[in-house]
Amino acid sequence: xxxxxxxxxxxxxxxxxxxxxxxxxxxxxxxxxxxxxxxxxxxxxxxxxxxxxxxxxxxxxxxxxxxxxxxxxxxxxxxxxxxxxxxxxxxxxxxx
Amino acid sequence: xxxxxxxxxxxxxxxxxxxxxxxxxxxxxxxxxxxxxxxxxxxxxxxxxxxxxxxxxxxxxxxxxxxxxxxxxxxxxxxxxxxxxxxxxxxxxxxxxxxxxxxxxxxxxxxxxxxxxxxxxxxxxxxxxxxxxxxxxxxxxxxxxxxxxxxxxxxxxxxxxxxxxxxxxxxxxxxxxxxxxxxxxxxxxxxxxxxxxxxxxxxxxxxxxxxxxxxxxxxxxxxxxxxxxxxxxxxxxxxxxxxxxxxxxxxxxxxxxxxxxxxxxxxxxxxxxxxxxxxxxxxxxxxxxxxxxxxxxxxxxxxxxxxxxxxxxxxxxxxxxxxxxxxxxxxxxxxxxxxxxxxxxxxxxxxxxxxxxxxxxxxxxxxxxxxxxxxxxxxxxxxxxxxxxxxxxxxxxxxxxxxxxxxxxxxxxxxxxxxxxxxxxxxxxxxxxxxxxxxxxxxxxxxxxxxxxxxxxxxxxxxxxxxxxxxxxxxxxxxxxxxxxxx
Numbered sequence: 001x002x003x004x005x006x007x008x009x010x011x012x013x014x015x016x017x018x019x020x021x022x023x024x025x026x027x028x029x030x031x032x033x034x035x036x037x038x039x040x041x042x043x044x045x046x047x048x049x050x051x052x053x054x055x056x057x058x059x060x061x062x063x064x065x066x067x068x069x070x071x072x073x074x075x076x077x078x079x080x081x082x083x084x085x086x087x088x089x090x091x092x093x094x095x096x
Numbered sequence: 097x098x099x100x101x102x103x104x105x106x107x108x109x110x111x112x113x114x115x116x117x118x119x120x121x122x123x124x125x126x127x128x129x130x131x132x133x134x135x136x137x138x139x140x141x142x143x144x145x146x147x148x149x150x151x152x153x154x155x156x157x158x159x160x161x162x163x164x165x166x167x168x169x170x171x172x173x174x175x176x177x178x179x180x181x182x183x184x185x186x187x188x189x190x191x192x193x194x195x196x197x198x199x200x201x202x203x204x205x206x207x208x209x210x211x212x213x214x215x216x217x218x219x220x221x222x223x224x225x226x227x228x229x230x231x232x233x234x235x236x237x238x239x240x241x242x243x244x245x246x247x248x249x250x251x252x253x254x255x256x257x258x259x260x261x262x263x264x265x266x267x268x269x270x271x272x273x274x275x276x277x278x279x280x281x282x283x284x285x286x287x288x289x290x291x292x293x294x295x296x297x298x299x300x301x302x303x304x305x306x307x308x309x310x311x312x313x314x315x316x317x318x319x320x321x322x323x324x325x326x327x328x329x330x331x332x333x334x335x336x337x338x339x340x341x342x343x344x345x346x347x348x349x350x351x352x353x354x355x356x357x358x359x360x361x362x363x364x365x366x367x368x369x370x371x372x373x374x375x376x377x378x379x380x381x382x383x384x385x386x387x388x389x390x391x392x393x394x395x396x397x398x399x400x401x402x403x404x405x406x407x408x409x410x411x412x413x414x415x416x417x418x419x420x421x422x423x424x425x426x427x428x429x430x431x432x433x434x435x436x437x438x439x440x441x442x443x444x445x446x447x448x449x450x451x452x453x454x455x456x457x458x459x460x461x462x463x464x465x466x467x468x469x470x471x472x473x474x475x476x477x478x479x480x481x482x483x484x485x486x487x488x489x490x491x492x493x494x495x496x497x498x499x500x501x502x503x504x505x506x507x508x509x510x511x512x513x514x515x516x517x518x519x520x521x522x523x524x525x526x527x528x529x530x531x532x533x534x535x536x537x538x539x540x541x542x543x544x545x546x547x548x549x550x551x552x553x554x555x556x557x558x559x560x561x562x563x564x565x566x567x568x569x570x571x572x573x574x575x576x577x578x579x580x581x582x583x
Contacts, residue, residue, distance in 0.1 A: 003459075007459075008455070010462075011455055011458050011459045011462060012455065014458050014462060015413060015442075015454050015455060015458040016417075016420070016435070016438045016439045016442055017439060017442050017443055017446075017451055017454065017455070018436075018439040018440050018442070018443040019443065019451075023448075023451070027451075027452060027455055030452060030513055031452075031455060031456060031459065033513075033514060034405060034456060034513065034514060037401075037402055037405070037514055038402045038405060038406060038469070040398075040399065040402050041399060041402050041403065041406075041472050041473065041476050042472075044396075044399065044476060044479065046472060046475035046476060046478075046479070049475040049476075049478050049479060050475070050478055051471060051474030051475050051477070051478060052474055052475075052477040052478040052481055052528075053303060053474060054289075054303060054333070054530075055289050055303065055477075055481060055527075055528065055529055055530020055531075056288065056289050056290050056333075056335065056530045056555055058290070058333075058335060060332070061329075061332055063329065070196070070197075072196055075179075075180070075194070075196035076196050076423075076424075078194070079193060079194060079196070079423065079424035079425070080422075080423060080424065081421055081422075081424070081425070081426070081427035082427065088422050088423055090422055090434050090437070091430070091432065091433050091434050091436075091437045092433050092434065093433065093434045094433075
């Protein structure tokens with residue numbers, strides 16, 4: 001199944017991936033091949049089939065909505081690529 | 097002493113035949129000599145492991161209660177968060193990540209008294225079947241260093257096979273424990289979905305991921321699963337069932353067990369004749385010990401890879417959205433705004449295979465395509481699961497090859513993603529159905545490459561797997577450690 005350059009660029013924008021020209025071309029071919037392979041599923045009639053999202057049948061477990069403080073704040077913040085006091089600093093969000 | 101089994105090493109420390117310090121020192125020395133040849137460890141905890149071993153010896157000297165793996169050195173796939181110890185998931189984007197907490201598996205291993213030697217190499221974010229997609233370079237197969245060890249838990253399987261730890265814990269989303277175990281001549285278990293907590297295990301495809309042991313013998317695997325299994329409130333898919341005595345199951349006779357042979361698995365194009373031959377030996381071993389062979393059918397087998405390559409990338413594209421260069425991990429240096437920073441961070445931080453899967457998954461989940469891809473795949477997943485339900489109404493276990501071929505050469509399949517994906521054809525259905533599977537060595541190819549047999553059983557029937565796999569192991573013993581040249 002052919003997929004266009006524009007579709008590749010659209011999906012890359014959704015996925016927040018800056019791709020090089022060469023990557024766009026390569027991914028276009030590879031995704032096309034993989035989608036071709038996946039098309040074999042269309043030969044199966046699944047109109048009456050219930051989807052499986054979880055392979056082991058169990059209910060959704062509930063627990064109290066209680067606050068559990070995490071003791072080591074510094075261990076979290078010290079992983080920040082750019083930190084200002086107890087904040088994660090990011091580049092500007094609004095364009096000029 | 098590196099050739100001892102996990103059970104032997106645990107007994108010798110407990111009986112004070114050897115100290116944890118001596119054992120840990122010996123393995124660290126061996127890692128120093130052998131690891132440069134196979135690159136099984138991305139992080140070796142020289143000082144920390146020795147300090148831990150010293151603490152274990154002191155606990156024992158005081159006569160305190162000891163855990164089942166007291167003083168025994170182990171390793172973990174670098175997908176399990178370890179507090180304050182770099183956890184990379186094989187990716188540049190996490191190359192300096194220091195987790196603020198331990199994964200449930202890491203906690204349980206520590207609570208059993210084991211000593212952590214280091215973290216094992218893996219395909220980036222567990223996406224791969226050869227450990228060639230790691231940012232830290234490929235791992236090599238200890239039986240033939242020009243060949244891949246399988247993947248994605250290739251570092252774990254290679255480390256166990258080379259005697260660089262007594263056991264390891266890997267993860268399996270579509271075969272990532274069983275396939276490398278098969279190609280490295282060791283035992284690997286993918287437990288039932290929900291058996292082992294996924295808390296702190298870096299997510300790839302959440303409805304398929306499961307952690308499990310890699311060891312050199314079946315009783316060792318049973319012992320290790322006993323350590324890491326169990327309910328955990330922090331993982332909402334963790335199942336609250338008691339943990340059976342798995343090592344006892346490895347001692348039980350296989351007599352009377354009904355073993356199914358799915359004809360679809362043996363009709364696959366590209367099944368290596370050496371693998372076929374080894375499977376016949378594995379079956380003979382079971383039959384001679386009183387098991388009964390039954391031909392069965394799993395009619396939707398040929399659709400499993402296509403189903404998997406929608407579900408796994410779709411879930412991965414969602415799970416990997418968190419790597420945005422804001423709170424932890426790599427951040428690209430850019431002059432522009434937030435979106436540009438995130439897009440460049442992800443472009444520079446992820447490798448080609450991860451980007452490919454994020455793209456496929458994002459495409460499959462994008463507006464207008466969800467039903468046609470993810471929805472369809474979830475329905476086919478039901479058909480695959482029903483195949484197994486029908487089979488387990490007739491048989492106790494299913495016997496198949498783990499991988500269609502022995503270990504392939506480095507670079508042999510990196511050019512064509514689809515060829516690489518098809519090497520997981522026998523392992524993927526098990527994850528889609530959520531059932532447990534084990535790979536156990538059952539022979540060697542003419543070139544001296546290990547071949548593994550896969551056994552599958554119904555949900556939470558890991559004991560059946562240990563009984564059958566132990567029977568194969570008893571009849572077809574395999575060398576304890578790969579004979580690395582010059583080692």
